[in-house]
Amino acid sequence: xxxxxxxxxxKVKTTSSPSKTLKVAIDGPAGAxxxxxxxxxxxxxxxxxxxxxxxxxxxTWLVVxxxxxxxxxxxxxxLVRTAKILLKPGDKTSHQLARVFVNGKEITKQxxxxxxxxxxxxxxxIPAVRxxxxxxxxxxxxxxxxxxxxxxxxxxxxxxxxxxxxxTASAEVRAQxxxxxxxxxxxxxxxxxxxxxxxxxxxxRDTNRAIAPLRMADDAVLILTDNxxxxxxxxxxIALCT
Ligand code: DC
Numbered sequence: 750x751x752x753x754x755x756x757x758x759x760k761v762k763t764t765s766s767p768s769k770t771l772k773v774a775i776d777g778p779a780g781a782x783x784x785x786x787x788x789x790x791x792x793x794x795x796x797x798x799x800x801x802x803x804x805x806x807x808x809t810w811l812v813v814x815x816x817x818x819x820x821x822x823x824x825x826x827x828l829v830r831t832a833k834i835l836l837k838p839g840d841k842t843s844h845q846l847a848r849v850f851v852n853g854k855e856i857t858k859q860x861x862x863x864x865x866x867x868x869x870x871x872x873x874x875i876p877a878v879r880x881x882x883x884x885x886x887x888x889x890x891x892x893x894x895x896x897x898x899x900x901x902x903x904x905x906x907x908x909x910x911x912x913x914x915x916x917t918a919s920a921e922v923r924a925q926x927x928x929x930x931x932x933x934x935x936x937x938x939x940x941x942x943x944x945x946x947x948x949x950x951x952x953x954r955d956t957n958r959a960i961a962p963l964r965m966a967d968d969a970v971l972i973l974t975d976n977x978x979x980x981x982x983x984x985x986x987i988a989l990c991t
Contacts, residue, residue, distance in 0.1 A: 767794055767990045771894045772909070774902035775986075777916035778952050778963060780923030782974055782982065784846065786916060787898040788839060789983045794896075794990060799836060799889050800847040801899035801906070804882050805873040806860035807834045807851045812872060813864070819871055826877045834885070844933055861934060863947070870951045874958040883961075900955055903966035912989050913969035916982070922975050924948050 773796070775787050784800050791798035808829050817824045837848040843857045850856065859865070872878060879901075886906050890897060897906060903913035918926075924945035931939040955963040965971060970989065974982055 765991055769894055771911055772907050773896040773912040774907050774910035775898040775914045775916055776900055776902050779948050780927045781916045781918050783898040783916050786982050787896045790986055791896040796894040796896050799897045801886055803847050803849045804834055805869050806865055807849050809865050809869040809872045810856050810860050811851055822875055829878050829881050870954045876960050900963040901961035903969050904964055905961045913966050915965040915969040915971045918974045920948050
């Protein structure tokens with residue numbers, strides 16, 4: 750387990766540039782700080798960042814918009830097959846979160862609501878939805894040096910990724926982070942205890958689903974972020990990449 754005092758990585762850090770095709774896979778449970786860390790790493794190394802959770806959220810938003818029941822797998826699959834999901838780099842308008850477009854409409858804010866957050870987990874357990882999105886993620890990853898974050902990147906999407914990270918933190922710390930994130934996004938109705946309960950439930954579902962469950966790859970580096978600052982996590986991972 751990594752602590753902020755761990756000195757070894759500073760010693761092995763070199764000044765060499767990372768390869769132009771390096772793949773960095775960052776997995777972990779909800780609220781571990783994956784997207785913040787992944788974006789900073791991608792920015793610093795000049796890599797493309799792909800927020801795969803945002804893609805599952807986009808599909809979920811589309812299902813809700815089309816008033817399709819989350820049990821109606823055939824209708825969901827049809828909808829997903831025809832959806833055009835586009836990710837753009839985050840900016841000030843999106844509080845640095847990836848900007849997400851579906852069929853030409855920007856839905857960056859809409860996919861972060863508690864309603865979508867609740868529905869995305871069961872929806873992402875549908876095998877055909879995963880198959881379709883995983884294929885898109887692999888195609889995006891072929892574009893060059895990339896950082897992908899999600900639940901199954903190191904195990905399923907990019908099992909050959911050179912750098913695999915499993916980023917995690919206690920459920921309480923993760924709930925606090927989500928609480929602050931939602932407040933920043935302007936959600937005043939957010940309640941900490943509900944968030945904590947939702948995170949525990951989502952962990953449970955993401956970890957125990959039959960297909961591509963949340964699991965640390967055998968060759969991943971575990972980083973427990975409870976007592977770490979974001980820049981410590983980022984420099985730790987960058988040291989592994991260079
Ligand atoms: O990282 P996030 O909270 O935005 O992810 C939203 C949901 O999508 C999460 O409950 C699990 C699912 N997900 C997944 O199953 N596989 C991924 N690669 C990314 C996310």
